[in-house]
Amino acid sequence: MSEKLKNSPLMRAFLWGALAAAALPPVHLLPVLLFSVPALLRLTEEAPNWKRAAFIGWFYGFGLGMAGLYWITEPILTEAQTFWWLVPFAAPLLSAAVACYTVIPVLAARLVPAGLGRILVFAGAWLASNLAQQFLFTGFPWNFWGTDWAIPGVLGNIFLQPAATIGVYGLTLLTVLLSAMPLFGKRGLVILVFGVAAWGGYGYLRLQIPEQNTALKVALIQPDFQEPPDYSRPALIANWRRLLEMSHAALLNGAGAIIWPEAASPWLLASDPVARQQLAAVTGTTPVIAGSLRMVSPTDFRNSIVVTAGPQPPLATYDKWKLVPFGEYMPKWIPIKIIPSMVGRGFTPGTGPKTISNIPGVPPFGATICYEAIFTGQIINEHDRPDWIVNVTDDAWFGNTAGPRQHFADARLRAVEEGLPLVRNANSGISAVIDPFGRVVASMPLNYQGVLVANLPNPQPVTVYARWGLRIPFMLALTFVLLGLIYGNTRRLSNK
Template sequence: MNASGAVLPWRGWRLALTLLLAGAVSAAGFPPVFALPLLSLGLLFLYRCAEDAATWRYAALYGFLFGLGFNTAGLYWLTDAILTRVHDFWWAIPIAAPGCALILAPFVALPAAACRLAPAGWRRVLLFAGLWTLADMGRVFLFTGFPWNPPGSVLEWPGRIGDWLIQPAAWIGVDGLTLAIMLACLLVWQGRRWALAVCLCAGLWLGLGAWRHASVRPLPVRNPVVALTQGNVSEGDILTQADAVSAFRRYLRLTATGVAQARALPDAAGRSVVYVWPESGFPGFLNADELARRMIARAGDGAVGVVGSDRDDGQGHYFNSAFALSPDGTILDAYDKSTLVPFGEYAPRFVPVKLVPGVLTPGPGLKTWNFPGFEGLGPMVCYEVIFSGHVVGQTRPNWLLNITNDAWFGDSAGPRQHLATARMRAVEEGLPVVQDANTGITAIYDATGMLTARLPWGREGVLTAVVPSPLPPTFFSRHGRATPFLLGLFCIVLAWPSLIRRRL
């Protein structure tokens, strides 16, 4: 029996299918759909199923099935990556997204099974939400980590309302937003008083976000002007090196155009200009090609640059890197991607196949470039921007740059979800975030997460703009994920007096 005394009308395979479907529909809450009511209804269905389960094992199974549907739908775009090499990996098309979901589903099974330790009502909701949050945070320990699509990202609505909704991340991070979403989505169904309380808290949350967004003042830092190049080179051409010369010339042309446009901006006076090529922008090993570096420098016309390219250290190690180039094309430094994509850039030892060519080596870690012209830049490559609390090195930068190649995922939810993580990092760290993507979406967010410039997906072009100034360090930037962890633990402790009297 569930809390309302009603028995669920489904059993057996019908219930299993309904749970899978409910999980899949709930994923519509993620960017770019933002269907928060569907997420709330889906979570309610899982919660009622867990309450109605005959044993904790059945409750865990229900959570697993819901998580399987939830993550398969949320990661459906992984199939697009397989299609780029369909002749080699056609067999993986039906299992790419479900395979990842199969690994992630146990993180949903845990709160579904263990919430039954608390009595029905608000204590059980607290336990469910706290356990879900801690389990979700634990995904960073899975292989190299896979914290994609935290439920807190459902608040990243486009426009000003979304800007206000995500401001509390400056204190509690996206994991704290996940806890708030879990509580709100379930407490709203606990009766009229709780529904009214949720509505009042939502209003206060929005007001707090609006107040912070309007009241914060940037530091007196003059960040550079950027010329972000978006070549829109297909992933097939990148993988096969087909027409590499044409792609290289395209980026040279975009660089020359972008630098000229950047210098002509009204606010460019007295600021340095930084041109940027995305991940895989250079079709080769830039550190081994002096002629190419001179050609890039000539196109940059005295500006400094960041160029995405593979790097060969000459000792059999290959890196996915971002190169800092001086005005004459000299390599000032190379940042090697330190967090690699599981099943993509490396395969765990127990997996016999790899879905991309080559073997990549992780770099030593995050860093900050303080070379003349870069004005304290924190470089990242693609996947690394999804890690809350782990995007800043030992020295706090003035701005963050993420270069990426989302051509793998086509015109799907993947690039939109990836961009949403960059927006959230801006709020958490109080730093402007610039994302340069080969096929898009290329964008600039200020230190409150407000969009200031954007180049749509699938378009060749250049985005030029002044990088906004940073804010003072946020509470989250100083304390990191310890805050949402303690909040989730606090919810569990509030339910604790009942736990010692309960049995599964």
């Protein structure tokens, strides 16, 4: 078998990519990248031509995707009677598409000879490929190596701190550069040790900045409703009663604002005065930030956040604008319908990031729903900057897999990047209050039903990344590619 693998660079690329997925949440086995990244670069160098190099990059990305995105099949299994035929294809097809982005840095690396120049080009091009992944074909910014550092506890808190300046993309760039250091032997290992030490030292010092809480106590309601939902009237009524009972328990614990997860309300709160009256009978004028579907017209449904404070019409609404392809809508270029029946023809997207203000007793907050939290640099309105971020989601569709845990890791990074506390409320977990440094102040685990009441942390001053946003990774990618090309080709000329 070993001889066969030795003579099969494509299979080796696939296996090295699959191994790299062990660095992702929730495993966080980052040392595997010290073997996987150098192996990819060696395979790239050994490739006899550009075509073979492209295949090596693709197979590496395919392995990374298959091991890191296996959980994508879970929602299909909830409607297996309809979409059974998709089960064997979902993860491979998505992984095959995402793997195309890995071809970019591999081909770029071949533009310069082996050495420092190649590493710089490879790292910059890897960053550029991640940026393309966020924006092309509806965008799917997942499996970024910067999230590897969202390790639970103190260690993760420390290593997430540079994200306040360079974002998850910058963490990815540092990860690629450091992972390639074993190629330089002892000198590379010395650079690796000093690099990690400097990174950790910076993070430790940044965590010494004082952080305090506001007076507002927020309540996270985690009802743990089953997915797919039971739409029979008895089930809807039972779910409604559970939400009301849990909201009442939150008030008894001093909550000044109550948050429900994505699409939790069984009724259309924005247009149902009876439901709002029943809710107000329990919560009074305490603001409720509720995940609820919203009907604008008989053909226009929105996945929304509806803010109520009494029986009157809602104080504010927010419509999700980054919809999940194949889950919430069908891309026009797909000729067949393969979204869940509960969605009908699909949701209508909102207009973009929004700050919700003028809610009595509640600081202005940026609203995000589920999948939107993974889009770094695109989740809040920086021209109307909020004091905190609310992220409601329903990860129950993905079961007890890596998916919900990877989603949670992304949420921690958004808090650090923006310098804002983030309150994440998930139907079945992980729900948490996260401070502006990415520290988990309080949380409820996966597959748990409960109420969490905690003080909302204060925001920090505007971070460098919040101020400059995605211009930072664009400039980093361009700078490292240019530096690598200049250095690599200068060395090539001097060796002639």
